[in-house]
Amino acid sequence: MSTPYQDRPIPAPLKNPENREYFEAAGNGRLLVKHCPDCGKSHHYPRSFCPFCHSPRVEWREASGRGTLYTYTVTRRAGPTPYALAYVTLEEGPTMLTNIVDCDLDSLSVGQAVKVVFKASEDGTAVPMFTPVLS
Numbered sequence: 001m002s003t004p005y006q007d008r009p010i011p012a013p014l015k016n017p018e019n020r021e022y023f024e025a026a027g028n029g030r031l032l033v034k035h036c037p038d039c040g041k042s043h044h045y046p047r048s049f050c051p052f053c054h055s056p057r058v059e060w061r062e063a064s065g066r067g068t069l070y071t072y073t074v075t076r077r078a079g080p081t082p083y084a085l086a087y088v089t090l091e092e093g094p095t096m097l098t099n100i101v102d103c104d105l106d107s108l109s110v111g112q113a114v115k116v117v118f119k120a121s122e123d124g125t126a127v128p129m130f131t132p133v134l135s
């Protein structure tokens, strides 16, 4: 069986002061994560305070864009176009809720290597998503 990825309308993300730079960077093909110099951990979704130690000294770092597929589900009943909703764990540590795109959705497997790609949402904002790294 095969379920080829198909482009579908992606809702525009809600923007706020905490994620403005994140989406600006995505528009330039860069994935940012927030890093906390006080406890050394990175987190996602971007916040003004570290969710681990509550430090306000969080800073942006560019992520490698590489990660592994932690878990996923292929939605077949949520609309006319099936898509893969997934959690991806980045090399930098944080796990992101995202979509897996540009592949056969039936070929996915937990633990496989993925890399970031950017898809335009309905208002043109680039949204980070992931695709399998073919070895």
Ligand SMILES: [Zn+2]
Pocket: 036, 037, 038, 039, 040, 041, 050, 051, 052, 053, 054, 055
């Ligand atoms: Zn911290």
